[in-house]
Amino acid sequence: MNNTLELLHNHTSVRSYTNQPLTEEQRDAIFKAANQTSSFSLLQAVSIIRITDPDLRKKVMQLCVNQPYIEEAAEFWIFCSDFNRNHQIAPDVDIEYIEFLLIGSLDAGLMAQNALTAAESMGLGGVFIGGVKANINELSELLNLPKYVIPLVGLCIGIPSGDKPALKPRLPQSMVLLENQYQPLDKEQLAVYDEAMLKYYESRPVKAPFTVKKVKGWSEHIQDHLQRSILPEMLEYLNKQGYANK
Ligand SMILES: Cc1cc2nc3c(=O)[nH]c(=O)nc-3n(C[C@H](O)[C@H](O)[C@H](O)COP(=O)(O)O)c2cc1C
DSSP states (O other): OOHHHHHHHTOOOOOOBOSOOOOHHHHHHHHHHHHTSOOGGGOOOEEEEEOOOHHHHHHHHHHTTTOTHHHHSSEEEEEEEEOHHHHHHOTTSOOOSHHHHHHHHHHHHHHHHHHHHHHHHTTOEEEEEGGGGTTHHHHHHHTTOOTTEEEEEEEEEEOBOSSOOOOOOOOOHHHHSOOSSOOOOOHHHHHHHHHHHHHHHHHSOOOTTOOSOOOOOHHHHHHHHHHHTOOTTHHHHHHHTTOSOO
């Protein structure tokens, strides 16, 4: 197996870091990897906001539902879909169509993943923060985001402290890689995966800030998290920022 595959096959989110900063070389290498990511029609509709000010980082951490690693990480970058730049270049094009939400979201996600992969390739660790959407109006104000810019995901990067977390099991290939046509949900395979996740959670040590050990199958996890993922203010927020009005 080559080094790239080895790295990708062994990904785990890292939420615990030493207090050492990254070197400028490491940071530049991560940025360069992210910035070279494929981009829909080369629109390059992404901006990354790097939060370096400690007071601002604390406020951002609080808005992202108090996830402590946001403050502890050497770097915290927020990947935003940014059509403000494109709009200034081509002001006559109506960019309030939902298609631009899809384009910006996908481009930002791809860039963010390349940043994390680049960091991991240098022995660093990181975790994405979807929590940037938890208080999206307040966060957008705090970061001075103009119209046509929306924060989609944060990325903590740091030097891992402690043991590498165990690999989190994923759905089996038969349920994810479907051949030629969509396939109905395979409940037997799902039960096998639920059992694997149960075992994973049973063996996982409880770490701060969590005090209760989460032990459940994946189906139960979906039951809990689908509902929790709904942010009722999102549509209004997107419309205000000039996204998805059409
Ligand atoms: C878009 C996105 C948002 C995420 N948001 C958070 C978050 O806010 N907090 C967190 O601790 N982990 C977050 N994660 C990490 C996931 O929980 C993690 O990737 C998943 O549980 C699988 O674990 P693994 O990455 O260790 O394999 C996020 C991941 C993605 C892709």
